[in-house]
Amino acid sequence: MAKDEGERIGVVGALVRSAFLVNTAYAEAAHAYGLTPQQGQLLCVLMPGPTGMGELGAKLGLAKSSLTGLVDRTSRLGFVGREADPDDGRAVRVVLTEEGARLADAFYTEACRRIDLLPSGLDGPERERLAELLGRVVVDNEAPEVFADRR
Secondary structure, three states: OOOOOOOOOOHHHHHHHHHHHHHHHHHHHHHHOOOOHHHHHHHHHHOOOOEEHHHHHHHHOOOHHHHHHHHHHHHHOOOEEEEEEOOEEEEEEEEEOHHHHHHHHHHHHHHHHHHHHOOOOOOHHHHHHHHHHHHHHHHHOOOOOOOOOOO
């Protein structure tokens, strides 16, 4: 589709198409580091610290079996490990390894760089307004923090 300055896109189309753009940039960043997008998400969610499996499943929107498989595959690569939960001896938490923490930081930086390019046609005030409006959508819908803003 040719770029048409007069083209008006509704909110649904704009959100869906922008999600596609963000997902593509995220997947490209993951690929650059030899990760799947899901592994990149897992690493980013774990950046603040160890997280229980239940909380991880809720944040990532994954069923227990899918999450277990993701953690197992990422563990075999040496990026995450499991540790006992100090508050519940029956539970485990997933934690980044040293190598995983370095990779998470590098991947996060690259993903941010790529995603930040998407609204490059907007000036400063427009970018601030976009962030304000999208932030409201995120908060109003109680979206889980799967990608922290480390400004």
